[in-house]
Amino acid sequence: MQLRTELRDDVTIIALEGSLDSRTAPQVQQEIEALFPDHGLVLLDLSGTSYMSSAGLRVLLLVYRRAQAGTARLALTGVPDEVREIMAATGFLDFFTVAGSVEDGVKALTV
C-alpha cells in the first residue's frame, strides 16, 4: 500500500494505492496520521485502492474521527462501488462528503 500526497488549492489530497486490509491498515493509519493536517481541507482519493477489508473500513472511520477531533474538513473520492455499499449498509457513508472525482472533491471542499 502506497500513500501519495499533493496540495491543490489549499486542499491536501491523500491518495491510497494498493490493498487496504488488516496487514496494511496499521501502517496506513500511522502514515495518514502523519500527513493529516490539523486544519484545512483534506481529500482522500480511493480510486487506486484495489481491495479493502473491514480493517480498511475502520481506517476510514478513524480518519473521520481525526477530522472531527480537529478542524479539518474531509471528503472522499474514487470510492469503489463495493466499499460504498458496505459503508452505506453500516451507516457511516453519511458521515462523509463523497465526490465523483478529485476535481469535484476539491470544488466541494473549497466552496
Added chain:
Amino acid sequence: MTAHQAIERIDAYPTRRIAGFPVRAGRPLPFGATPVPGGVNFSVYSNNATGMTLVLYRAGEPEPMAELPFPDSFVIGGVYAMTVYDLDAEGIEYGYRAEGPFDPERGHRFDPTVVVADPYARLMSDARTGPRRSRVALDDFDWEDDRPLRLPHEDLVVYELHARGFTRDPSSGVTAPGTYAGLVEKIPYLRELGVNCVELLPVFEFDENDNPRAHPVTGEPLANYWGYNTVGYFAPKASYASTGRFGMQADEFKNLVKQLHRAGIEVILDVVFNHTAEGNEYGPTISFKGLDNATYYMLTPDGHYYNFSGTGNTLNCNNPVVRGFVLDCLRYWASEFHIDGFRFDLAAILGRGPDGALLANPPLLETLAYDPVLRDCKLIAEAWDAAGLYQVGSFPNYCRWSEWNGRYRDTVRRFVKGDTGVTGDLATRMVGSPDMYAQRGTSATVNFVLCHDGFTLNDLVSYNGKHNEANGEDNRDGDNNNQSWNCGVEGPTDDPEILALRARQMRNVFMILLASQGVPMILAGDEVGRTQQGNNNAYCHDSSLTWFDWSLVERNADLLRFVRRAIAFRQAHPVLRRGPASEVSWHGVRAWTADWSEHCRLIAGMFGTGAGDSVYVAANAHWEGHLLELPEPPQGTAWHLFADTAAPPPFDAHEPGAEPVLPDQTHVEVGPRAVVVLVAHSQADQRDNGKEE
C-alpha cells in the same frame, strides 16, 4: 492519533510463549474474546472440564494455524483465561477443545476431537461459507447520540416482522434484499403505517439449514426459516447482513437500530433461551454440549435430556451459571446494541428449576426484572411452554414482565367468526384483561390476534382448516384449533360477495385490536392481506410463501389505508391505550344496556367518560345489522364517525381529526358483521383539526 498518548500499560507485555504465540495469563472477565492492548483476551468457563485448548484459525481456512493449551496457572476456578498477542483480531477465527469425561449417565459429553464454538462469541462466521467458527468483534460503532427510546409501554404499536422475509422478495425493490440494510430502506413505510416498535423474529446466529425434511413436491430441502434454534447468543446473524462476508454484521445491525430509533421506532428482539440448536443426544455438538453439558442442560437423573421445549433439549435456565449467561447476553444486547426490549420464546420454561419443577420465585425472572442495565427494557413473556405449562395471567411478573395474551387472541377470533357466548369475555379483553392484569395496568397485556406462528389475517378469514402439506409432515403439524372461518369458500375465490366479507372481517379484527386497551401487536403483512395459502406453520419455508409481497401494498391499498388510519386514531386517543377499565361503559341496542346473554353477538363500549375524549366502539358479529341507541356524548361535543367497516373504502375510516359529524346523534346503524367507531368532539374542534390535515 490523540494529542497525548496514554501511558503504556504493563499488561500489554506477554510473559511466555505457547505454540509460537506470545501470551500471558488472561482476565477471567468478561467471558468471550475481547480485544485488549496488544492482543485479544480469551476467557471461557467449564465447571467439569479437566483441560482446555484454544484453537486459532486464519479466517476461512479449514485447518488451525495454532492450538494453545491453557496452562494450569491460567485457570481460576472453572475459568480458562489467556491473553494472546500479535493476533490480527479481524483475520482470525477461533474455537475450543474441551477435555473431560464422556460419561452421559452423569451428564458429561466432553469430546476433545470437536472444536466447539464460544458461547460468548460476539461474531460467528457465516455457516453457508464454511464451518461454524467464533470471531472477535470490535466495538467501535459510532452511535452518535442514540439511546433506547423509552416510549411508554402502553403507547406502543408493535409490528412483528422477520428481518430477512420483510425485504427478501424481489418486489421489495431494496438494494440488498433480505438484510438489515434492506430493512433500513423500508423504514419510511413503517413510519407511514404508524407503528412505533418492531419486534424482530430471532436475529441471533442460528442454522437456517437445520431441517431434515424436504419439500414433498419439489424435493428441495426445507429450511429453519424462523430461526428458533440459536447457535450464538451474542452474535447477530451473519447471513442477514449485506456486509456479513466482511464480518461487519454487528455494525450493520447497529445501524438498523440507530436508523429505527431516529424514526421513533423501538426494537424488541425475540429471544430463545428455552433451548438451543444442539438437540438431544443425537443432535450436533456446537458449544454448550461439548463445554459443560451437565451445567447448561436440564438432565434426567440418568443423563437424558428433559424436553419442555419440544425441540430435544431444555436450557437449564435456573442453574446459577446459566442464569449468569442469560443475564450477560441480555445486558450485552441492551448496552452494546441499544435494544429496547425482549420477547422471550416459551418463557414459562424460564420459571422451571433444574429438575423441571415450577419454581415459586424463579430467580432468573426476578433477576431480569430488577437488573439495572435492563431497567428500561420491555420484558415480554410468551407465557407457556411445550410441556403444557400455561401461565397467561399468572406468569411471575414482579410488576415488570408483560405477556403475550393468548386469551385475547382466542376471544377476538371467536367473536369475529360469530361464536356466541363470548361478548362478555370480549369486553374484558378490550379493557386490558383486568381479570388477569388489574394490578399491573394495560402495559402488562400484549394483545394480538395473529403472529408468525399460525395463520396470517387473510388466511384466518379464508380457511377453515390448516393446509400444511408443503411442510412434509402430511398436514399433521401446526395448530388445529385456529378459530378461523373461510366466509363460505375454502381458499382463494373470485366471488365478490365473499371477498367483500373477508375484507370486512379483516377490518373488524384490526379495528377491535386497535381499539383495545393493552399493547397491540400486528403481524407484518397483515395490513396488506398477506397470504401463506392456508399454511399455519410456515417455519420451514424460506420462499415467496413467507416473504412480504410488496405488490400487495398497491393491490390492497384500501386495507392499508384503513389500518394506517386506525393506528393514527389509536395514537390520537389515550383512552384507548390506558385504563382504568372503570372508565369504560357498556352498551347494546339500547344505550347503557349491554346484552351479556349467551346468544348475543353484539357489544358496544364507550371509552372515557370525562372531558371531551370519548370513543364509542360497536362490534357486531351478527349476520344482520342493528340500529343502536347511542349514549350522549360529553357535554359540548357531538358524535363523529371515525370508522364503519361496512362502508365502502375510503369511507370505511376517516382521517383522525377530520371525522364527519354523525347526522343522527341519538342512533347509529351497525351493519352485518361490522364494527363502527365514533368519537366525541365539538364540531369546532373537528373543523380546526380538518384544516391541519
